[in-house]
Amino acid sequence: MFCTSCGAQAAAGSAFCSQCGKPLAATQSAVSLDKAGSQPMWRPGQMAEEMPDGVKGWSWGAFLLNWIWAVGNRTWIGLxxxxxxxxxLVAIWLGFxxxxxxxxxxGWQNLDHFNRVQKNWSRWGVGIVLAVFVLALASAILVPVHMDDERSTVTDGTAYDDFDDILPATPGTRLERGRFNSDAVPLSASLNTSAGILKRTKDADGSYRMTVSGTPLFKGEDAQWQFPVRSFNQSNGREAILMASSGGRGNSCDTLFFFLLVDADRVSNTPLFGTCAAQGRYRQRGDAIALELPKTGGVSQILLRNGEVIEDGRTITLDKLNDPAR
Known part of the structure; x- marks a missing residue:
């Protein structure tokens, strides 16, 4: 206890200061009674050494709600x-x-009152953060699905939205749609086709080639990176097999695509095409196949029709730069 007049330290229980002789004020006690006179009220400015056990510790409420908690607890520096x-960094400091x-x-009645209030702040902080996390996760899952469903709504006899122009509805044909992904692991190196088993094999010299029932189909420098992605059934027992390939030959793309056109007598390939994207969407109506690949600023549409590949309205011709068999 200290004298409020001269500042000298006084012995506990003394009524007068031993230095100046003036009465010692009862208000110097760190603990006073509340208005009812029944419970101690801890006042602002209490000395750190008088802080009771159970006050110190981590506060989830202060960390997670930071400035909101600071206003509610009159800890203005938390703003x-x-x-x-x-x-x-301030939030971490508030937590400690x-x-x-x-x-x-x-403003606390006692230590129990303080701990009850701080526990409620922590519960609200954790609850709000968990609720925000769950809502964000649900949005990340449901919003893209909803948007895709909106775009993929197909009524009987109506083509898929953006494919209306290049894949028109025709009587007696059914629209099939889906997604493809050349990054899916593992992609098989072989596929049963109407002409036999399509397979990538390795020669004794370490090079690779694509074969059908053991018969060499073509041998190219990209053959070791070529995989069948999806087979599309065509009329008269024919197939169009979507193949993934590395860009190769100086092309900066990680992934390009081409079709293998298969029937019982022969197998041929289309030129390479793509936007470097490894995945996209497909639509098939009859023998016509339309692909949609994302690209910078939009999408690219590829149409396979009558053995020709048309990319964004332009027919791609086979040459030494886009021939996957070279």
Whole structure:
């Protein structure tokens, strides 16, 4: 206890200061009674050494709700959490020191009252963060699915939205649609076709070639990176097999595509095409196949019709730069 007049330290229980002789004020006690006179009230400015056990510790409420918690607990320095970049560091600091600062701010009936209030702040903080996380996760899952469903709504006899122009509805044909992904692991190196088993084999010299029932189909420098992605059934027992291939030959693309056109007598290939994207969507109506591949600023549409590949309205001709068999 200290004298409020001269500042000298006085012995506990003394009524008068031993230095100046003036009465010692009862208000110097760190603990006073509330208005009812029944419970101690911890006042602002209480000394750190008088802080009881159970005050210090981590506060989830102060960390997660930071500036909101600071306003509710009259810890105004916590408003620094609003400042960009600095805010996260302030939130961590509030997590470690928030309970102590809130205790010093005063207004607590006792330690139990303080702990009950801080526990409620922590519960609200954790609850709000979990609710936001669940909503964000649900949005990330449901919104893209909903958007895709909106675009993929097909009524009987109506082609898929953006494919109306290049894949028109015709009587007696059914629209099939789906997705393809050349990054799917593992993609098989072989496929049963109407002409036999399509397979990638390795020669004794370490080179690769594509074969059908053991008969060499073609041998190219990209053969070791070529995989069948999906087979499309055609009329009269024919097939169109979508193949993935590395860009190769100086092309910066990781993935390009081409079709193998298979019937019982022969197998031929189309030119390479693509946007470097490894996945996309397909639509098939009859023998016509339309692909949609994402690209910078939009999508690219590829149409396979009568053995020709048309990319964004332009027919691709086979040459030494886009021939997957070379």
């Amino acid at each position: 620094l959490a609003i400042i960009p970049y600095v805010g996260f 020191k928030g309970r102590e600062m809130a205790w010093r701010a005063g």
